[in-house]
Amino acid sequence: MVNKKPSSQPYNLLPEAAQTLLALMHAQGEVARLSEREQLFSSLLDSVNAVLWAFDWESRQVLYVSPAYERIFGRPAGLLLADFNEWRDSIYPDDLDYAERSLAEVLVKGAVEDREYRIIAADGKIRWLSDKCFINQQTDNNQRVIIVGMAEDITEKKQLEGELQRLATTDALTQSSNRRHFFDCAHHAFATARLDQAPLTFLLLDIDDFKQINDTYGHQEGDYVLQRIADTGKAVLRRGDLFGRIGGEEFAAVFPGCTPQIAQQIAERLQREIQRLSFSHEHQTFGVTVSQGLTGITDADESLDSLFARADAAMYQAKRQGKNQIVSG
Incomplete structure (x- = not known):
């Protein structure tokens, strides 16, 4: 008995119907693969x-x-x-x-x-x-x-x-500029004023007897005083003025384009608004006052540091003279 080998008849010699069927199956496979690629691409885009x-x-x-x-x-x-x-x-x-x-x-x-x-x-x-x-x-x-x-x-x-920028430039307690950001902006304002030969005024503000407020009413109440002072400062100052907390109970402001006379009026209004603040702790009511030192730019000033030093000296003079007042230096 002789075993016959499977036919090795080439594709092109198959009957026409078989060729058509194989071609159709091949085309369907290509269409399926193309459809899969399109679905994958569409899924990726989605x-x-x-x-x-x-x-x-x-x-x-x-x-x-x-x-x-x-x-x-x-x-x-x-x-x-x-x-x-x-x-x-x-x-x-x-x-x-x-x-x-x-x-x-x-x-x-x-x-x-x-x-x-x-x-x-x-x-x-x-x-x-x-x-x-x-x-x-x-x-x-x-x-x-x-x-x-x-x-x-x-x-x-x-x-x-934006949040990282805010955290880097803002005092967490009072939401005013922190010391670093305030002085960065103040140095820039000083340089601009010197270049434009424009007026500029520097103000330092310190809360009177703040340690006594903390000792008497507690640090939480002291923090609230700082927040109210900061809110008052931001409300009184003009658009474009700089304001920040630069120390424990110390704030500073810079008034670009503002003469010492106009700055004095702003400081006086700030003084009055702070005096109007009222605080209450365990049925006790109290108020606060501030001492302010004010100075304007001069031709002799080569840096912001000289204004800061004069304003600082003027503020401590206000303390020595009885507090709750403004001294120009």
Whole structure:
């Protein structure tokens, strides 16, 4: 008995129906694999919290936008694809000029990777975007210039940066400037005043008998006194004035563009408002007073330190003269 070997008939010699079936099966496999790749790509796009986009520079038309657009902007992608102004009109008004200029820079640089601007989402919330873009010049007959980019939502990062900045520059108890931030700003104000030959006045304020307040009513009540003094200072001072807590019970202010005469009026108003404050502890009511030292910039002053020294001396003179008063130095 002779065993026959399986037929080795090549594919192209198979009956026509078999060839058609195999070709159909092969095509279906390719379609399935293509569908799997498309589903995978679509899934990846859905999971990315950034807007991928493509923009035709000449026609001002958005050619593509990823699904994250609707999540971040809160608007239908179809409206954007029909009109680029949907994106433009979403930009925070103060940032619009920068956003447009930085987009145009890509035509010269080829890529712009440091664009950050705000948008107003459909729900009214302000969001920060980090929008990187790159030029992709096509080589067809029309030489179309296509710009592609990725706009990432960095709102949480910006909020964290803002909070860290606030913590680094703000006195935790009184929410006024801390010593370091106050003097950084004061040195800058002094340099500006010297350059512009403009007036500038420096004020030091110290709470009278603060240790006695702590010893009598407790440190918690003392902290409350500091907070009320700080609130009063921020309420009395003008827009653009500097105010901060620079020591335990010591505050300072700088009045840019303010003559000593005007600064004296501000200090007097501050003195009156502090005298009006009333505090209560276990059915006991008490008030507080402050001593202030005031001085203005002169041609002989080479740094803020000389103003600080004169204001400090004037404040201690106010203490020696009976407290609750303003002394100019």
